[in-house]
Amino acid sequence: MSGPIVVLVEHAAGEPDRVSLETLAFARGLANALGGATVEALLFGDAGAGVGASLGAHGAATAHVVADARLAGAYAPGAWGATLGELATTRGAAAVLAPGSDRGAEVLAHAAARLGLPLAANVLSVTPGASWSVTRQRWAGSLLEDATLDAPIRLMSMAPHAVAVDERAGSAPAMVAPFAPNVGDADLVVRVTGHEPPAKGSISLTDAKVVVGGGRGVGSSDAFAELEELAELLGAAVGVSRVVTSNGWRPHTQQIGQTGQRIAPDLYIACGISGAIQHIVGCKSAKRILAINTDAESPIMGIADYAVIGDLHTIVPAISAEIRRRA
Amino acid sequence: MNILVCVKRVPQTGGRIVLTADGQEIDTKFLGFTISPHEECGVEEAVRIIEAGGGSSAVLTLGPAAAEEQLRDAMALGIDRAILLETDGSEWDPMSTAAAIVDAVRTQEAANGPFDLIVFGNESADSGGFQVGIRVAVALGRPVVSGLKGLTMGSGSVTARRESAGGGWETYELTLPAVVGVKEGINLPRYPSVPGRLRARKKEVERVAVGATASRAALAAGSATGAPIGPVKVVLRLPEAQGSEVEILGRGAEAAPAVVDMLQRIGVLGS
Numbered sequence: 110m111s112g113p114i115v116v117l118v119e120h121a122a123g124e125p126d127r128v129s130l131e132t133l134a135f136a137r138g139l140a141n142a143l144g145g146a147t148v149e150a151l152l153f154g155d156a157g158a159g160v161g162a163s164l165g166a167h168g169a170a171t172a173h174v175v176a177d178a179r180l181a182g183a184y185a186p187g188a189w190g191a192t193l194g195e196l197a198t199t200r201g202a203a204a205v206l207a208p209g210s211d212r213g214a215e216v217l218a219h220a221a222a223r224l225g226l227p228l229a230a231n232v233l234s235v236t237p238g239a240s241w242s243v244t245r246q247r248w249a250g251s252l253l254e255d256a257t258l259d260a261p262i263r264l265m266s267m268a269p270h271a272v273a274v275d276e277r278a279g280s281a282p283a284m285v286a287p288f289a290p291n292v293g294d295a296d297l298v299v300r301v302t303g304h305e306p307p308a309k310g311s312i313s314l315t316d317a318k319v320v321v322g323g324g325r326g327v328g329s330s331d332a333f334a335e336l337e338e339l340a341e342l343l344g345a346a347v348g349v350s351r352v353v354t355s356n357g358w359r360p361h362t363q364q365i366g367q368t369g370q371r372i373a374p375d376l377y378i379a380c381g382i383s384g385a386i387q388h389i390v391g392c393k394s395a396k397r398i399l400a401i402n403t404d405a406e407s408p409i410m411g412i413a414d415y416a417v418i419g420d421l422h423t424i425v426p427a428i429s430a431e432i433r434r435r436a
Numbered sequence: 437m438n439i440l441v442c443v444k445r446v447p448q449t450g451g452r453i454v455l456t457a458d459g460q461e462i463d464t465k466f467l468g469f470t471i472s473p474h475e476e477c478g479v480e481e482a483v484r485i486i487e488a489g490g491g492s493s494a495v496l497t498l499g500p501a502a503a504e505e506q507l508r509d510a511m512a513l514g515i516d517r518a519i520l521l522e523t524d525g526s527e528w529d530p531m532s533t534a535a536a537i538v539d540a541v542r543t544q545e546a547a548n549g550p551f552d553l554i555v556f557g558n559e560s561a562d563s564g565g566f567q568v569g570i571r572v573a574v575a576l577g578r579p580v581v582s583g584l585k586g587l588t589m590g591s592g593s594v595t596a597r598r599e600s601a602g603g604g605w606e607t608y609e610l611t612l613p614a615v616v617g618v619k620e621g622i623n624l625p626r627y628p629s630v631p632g633r634l635r636a637r638k639k640e641v642e643r644v645a646v647g648a649t650a651s652r653a654a655l656a657a658g659s660a661t662g663a664p665i666g667p668v669k670v671v672l673r674l675p676e677a678q679g680s681e682v683e684i685l686g687r688g689a690e691a692a693p694a695v696v697d698m699l700q701r702i703g704v705l706g707s
């Protein structure tokens with residue numbers, strides 16, 4: 110029988126994070142495909158034991174909780190990666206999975222580098238066999254790659270939302286087992302040494318129900334006032350394309366796309382945005398898209414649900430005026 | 437201060453991606469090429485650090501002969517010198533890429549002294565492996581953090597800032613020599629000046645042949661053959677199109693009532 114599948118589980122405030130739970134669901138599917146391997150979670154931090162036990166419902170048989178005072182507090186990428194690698198080796202793991210989050214990707218790369226093994230990032234599906242086949246995302250998901258991944262332990266990070274969370278994958282609580290890794294001081298030198306809380310008040314782009322997006326067609330920093338006005342009326346956040354941030358019209362924190370934020374609002378209003386593939390990967394999870402563009406042939410029309418053809422500088426203020434008129 | 441920035445040449449894809457008939461790569465017949473955006477910001481960051489504190493900067497890429505274009509772009513922004521690890525044009529896996537960069541760093545450092553800072557992008561735009569910089573740092577035994585959107589140089593150390601998952605920021609303290617992975621947004625890269633471009637055109641690019649595909653496994657393993665490498669690309673595919681039928685609500689300002697009707701219908705605006 111195959112060795113277990115080890116899954117890195119991130120958690121905060123006593124709750125496992127969603128992408129980690131998706132990763133557990135993915136691991137269960139892989140375990141079945143392997144003819145009944147076990148799924149074992151690895152958790153760091155003081156709250157790990159409580160969270161770990163609850164992962165039984167998600168199909169984890171064991172929750173290894175790192176018992177090392179040096180590792181209990183601050184996040185330390187190298188030490189976490191060394192720990193993950195060590196656990197995988199001691200357990201004779203067939204595969205190691207991590208969520209495709211900033212930390213998940215980083216910790217897995219540290220594990221891979223230390224083990225001298227290949228790593229496939231942002232995997233969507235895997236077929237084990239004599240040779241393992243994986244499908245992974247490239248270009249932030251605008252392109253897929255079918256590849257083979259052959260190694261004694263297969264290391265993979267999961268593309269977020271590739272599979273759904275499965276809360277009925279198991280019935281018994283996971284067995285909580287303390288894990289004391291052999292991490293050296295050298296692995297601990299890089300760690301979080303300070304925190305700054307988030308700025309209060311503003312609507313976060315990733316949580317907003319409506320996003321008003323502006324691209325090159327807006328034309329200038331000043332002209333964003335028209336979009337701001339509409340956003341204000343709709344309780345929306347303002348987002349932008351890379352052309353806008355490159356021109357210095359708006360801050361990069363508002364950029365949507367491959368190298369910016371991924372949004373999932375109920376409505377995305379794309380004004381003067383052509384719909385380049387790197388922009389689309391950031392907004393394709395929007396429930397509906399309204400495009401406002403002078404060019405009826407613009408690629409954005411290919412994914413928009415609604416469109417108004419014409420100059421945004423007349424259309425956007427007219428929409429704001431109409432909303433006010435009806436209020 | 438001595439800084440090395442590692443950049444990758446990637447196609448400048450636009451509205452949609454077209455693949456070659458054999459599905460092995462993006463059809464670039466009608467496309468230009470660029471430096472991955474995160475790395476472009478890495479270049480800018482290096483130039484700023486040297487402008488502020490003095491020293492020397494270098495840019496390195498592993499890629500085809502044509503990647504010289506991206507090295508010259510980086511020099512046009514103010515990088516002092518360039519190193520091209522020239523391949524036969526085939527795509528390298530991340531382990532082999534990291535191994536070749538480690539070799540090059542050792543050679544460079546033996547000749548010109550150590551790099552205090554080696555700057556990577558958080559992930560390459562085309563492959564998105566999220567690993568080359570970390571592999572290089574681990575092989576060199578240097579501290580590394582990825583995902584950075586702020587660097588402040590101290591004496592013998594660098595303070596690094598990155599966004600936390602739950603909002604806000606977390607900071608790290610790295611002793612030099614160190615390795616960093618940066619994200620777009622850490623700065624706003626300048627546009628190259630005309631004199632900058634002219635200067636870059638005249639500069640030497642140091643070329644190192646790193647061989648063809650066959651030597652990669654050996655490189656990755658450090659010596660032994662048959663070591664695991666990968667992921668090994670079989671074929672590229674386009675994801676299923678998310679096509680939708682677009683409903684034209686109208687043209688120009690006259691469309692405003694139809695838009696507001698729609699806003700009310702889908703419930704984002706009360707009626």
Ligand SMILES: Cc1cc2nc3c(=O)[nH]c(=O)nc-3n(C[C@H](O)[C@H](O)[C@H](O)COP(=O)(O)OP(=O)(O)OC[C@H]3O[C@@H](n4cnc5c(N)ncnc54)[C@H](O)[C@@H]3O)c2cc1C
Nearest residue numbers: 324325326350351366367368381382383385387403421561
């Ligand atoms: C590796 C990589 C990563 C990238 N990451 C991102 C990313 O994260 N986010 C991102 O956005 N881009 C990203 N890009 C850039 C992307 O390829 C495009 O260049 C960019 O999205 C184009 O922005 P735009 O739509 O605003 O501009 P354009 O493509 O120039 O489109 C402008 C649009 O405005 C319309 N228009 C002009 N005037 C008006 C008017 N008065 N009224 C109405 N419509 C008008 C035009 O018809 C056109 O459709 C990336 C590129 C690369 C290579």
Ligand SMILES: Nc1ncnc2c1ncn2[C@@H]1O[C@H](COP(=O)(O)O)[C@@H](O)[C@H]1O
Nearest residue numbers: 442443498556557559560565566567568
């Ligand atoms: N061929 C290459 N040449 C130089 N640097 C590279 C190359 N491939 C990747 N890198 C660097 O490693 C980073 C991470 O790449 P990746 O692991 O592919 O996501 C990139 O942002 C670059 O800084």
